[in-house]
Amino acid sequence: MNDVSSKRVILAVDDNAGNLRLIDETLRDKYKVHTAPSGEWAMSFLQKKIPDLILLDIRMPGMNGYEFINKLKSNPELEEIPVIFLTASEFSHDEAMAFQAGAADYIKKPIVPDVVTARVDLQLELGLYRQNLEHLVVERTKRLQKTEDCILSLLANVSGYRDQETGAHVRRTTGYVEVLVNVLQEAHLPDADYYISNDYGVDIIKSAKLHDIGKVAIPDGILLKPGKLDFDEFEEMKLHTVKGAAMIDDAILELEDDSFLRVAREIVIGHHEKWNGKGYPAGIKEKEIPMSARLMAIADVYDALISKRPYKEPFSHEKAVEILFNDSGTHFDPVVLEVARDYISKFDEIAKVYAD
Ligand code: C2E
Ligand code: SIN
Ligand code: SIN
Ligand code: FE
Ligand code: FE
Numbered sequence: 001m002n003d004v005s006s007k008r009v010i011l012a013v014d015d016n017a018g019n020l021r022l023i024d025e026t027l028r029d030k031y032k033v034h035t036a037p038s039g040e041w042a043m044s045f046l047q048k049k050i051p052d053l054i055l056l057d058i059r060m061p062g063m064n065g066y067e068f069i070n071k072l073k074s075n076p077e078l079e080e081i082p083v084i085f086l087t088a089s090e091f092s093h094d095e096a097m098a099f100q101a102g103a104a105d106y107i108k109k110p111i112v113p114d115v116v117t118a119r120v121d122l123q124l125e126l127g128l129y130r131q132n133l134e135h136l137v138v139e140r141t142k143r144l145q146k147t148e149d150c151i152l153s154l155l156a157n158v159s160g161y162r163d164q165e166t167g168a169h170v171r172r173t174t175g176y177v178e179v180l181v182n183v184l185q186e187a188h189l190p191d192a193d194y195y196i197s198n199d200y201g202v203d204i205i206k207s208a209k210l211h212d213i214g215k216v217a218i219p220d221g222i223l224l225k226p227g228k229l230d231f232d233e234f235e236e237m238k239l240h241t242v243k244g245a246a247m248i249d250d251a252i253l254e255l256e257d258d259s260f261l262r263v264a265r266e267i268v269i270g271h272h273e274k275w276n277g278k279g280y281p282a283g284i285k286e287k288e289i290p291m292s293a294r295l296m297a298i299a300d301v302y303d304a305l306i307s308k309r310p311y312k313e314p315f316s317h318e319k320a321v322e323i324l325f326n327d328s329g330t331h332f333d334p335v336v337l338e339v340a341r342d343y344i345s346k347f348d349e350i351a352k353v354y355a356d
Contacts, residue, residue: 007032008124009049013042013068014057014086019111023055026113027120039063043071046078053123054083055107055116058094069101082123086111148260149206156209159216162223168354169303170209175350176299177208180340184295187339193287194335200263204292207264211271211296214244226310238280244268266290271297274331286333294333298324298340301331302347307356317348 012023013036020035027033034051036042040063042054054072058065065085072078082104087094098106104123107116156170181201184194196204215223218240222233229237248265255261269281270293277285279297305320315323321344328334 008052010053010055010120011036011042011045011051012055013039015060022111023116026116039068042068051081053120054081055086056083057086066101069103073102082127084119084123152206152209155213159213162216168356171354172350173299173303174205174208176302176347177295178205179343179346180295180298180336181205183340183343196291203260203263204295206260207267208296208299210264211267211300212240213247213268214240217243224310228311241269241272241281263292266292267296271300275333276330294336298332298336306351
């Protein structure tokens with residue numbers, strides 16, 4: 001931000017030396033004023049110094065004011081500089097043209113010192129105000145982001161509390177999903193279905209930790225059963241997908257911009273669907289299953305396989321990978337697994353970093 005001791009810089013461009021002198025005398029107490037007798041002169045000045053505001057005459061020999069502002073607006077380094085046009089009253093359409101060309105304001109000639117001062121002050125204040133607002137928006141957005149992340153972690157902890165899912169499990173599955181997202185983003189597959197935008201990728205990675213949130217609604221007797229579930233128990237267990245989705249639906253109702261929870265919902269309800277349509281709860285198949293849920297299925301099963309569960313002993317990384325690829329095209333999206341083949345060792349690295 002400019003402090004009062006460093007004067008802000010005004011560039012005045014006019015072919016009329018009398019106008020330039022008058023502007024300089026009017027503004028120089030308050031501002032650092034540079035003058036240019038032509039558009040060309042002003043352009044070469046801009047290569048050395050970026051002013052805070054430009055006062056620009058329209059009719060000049062050589063480059064006129066419109067040509068000058070067009071050049072300015074097509075240069076990303078200069079386009080933000082506010083321009084006030086100096087318009088001659090005999091050309092009244094100049095005022096409309098000035099705004100069309102991107103001028104911030106115009107001052108009618110002949111030049112009246114108090115008017116020049118007031119208009120210049122106002123433009124510079126508006127600029128500061130806008131900068132402050134932009135800064136505020138950036139800060140608020142960061143805060144909101146942090147709050148979202150915090151709530152997600154809280155929910156993930158709640159969902160893992162009862163079945164001894166550790167923070168390590170959450171970090172592992174998030175890690176595998178991140179690997180899969182990155183691998184797909186770098187593969188640039190021609191099939192648009194496999195395109196993951198940056199926003200979608202971030203939301204998938206953030207939401208992964210919520211995939212089993214619905215398990216909080218599953219009774220201990222089933223959730224923690226040391227042996228195999230019977231048919232009815234497994235039917236009940238399967239409901240963790242729809243119960244989780246219902247919890248998110250309640251939350252989404254309250255939100256206008258629900259993007260990250262929408263992705264969380266896809267994952268929560270879809271992570272036990274299978275490529276061949278034999279999964280649950282909906283029995284949808286192939287590309288009907290959202291990409292987020294297809295990636296989650298791979299990450300979730302890999303982690304279930306290498307982990308000890310109340311009902312099973314852990315498998316080795318090699319055995320787990322073998323099972324994943326055996327089920328490619330039946331349980332899992334074969335395209336994703338093929339693209340991930342050379343990177344699957346990263347799963348093992350992640351598992352070792354976040355061991356229980
Ligand atoms: P989970 O333990 O996290 O397992 C997630 C998924 O990993 C399972 O989804 C399954 O697709 C895969 N998976 C887990 N263990 C094995 C395995 O030994 N071999 C193979 N090939 N795949 C495995 P699924 O089957 O829909 O189960 C969902 C959840 O239901 C499980 O999450 C677990 O919490 C529970 N569950 C499933 N079967 C049993 C069981 O026999 N006993 C108990 N107590 N819980 C079970
Ligand atoms: C002038 O004051 O420079 C003449 C009128 C104009 O250029 O708009
Ligand atoms: C877990 O991931 O440990 C819970 C089981 C599931 O993924 O359904
Ligand atoms: Fe699950
Ligand atoms: Fe899980």
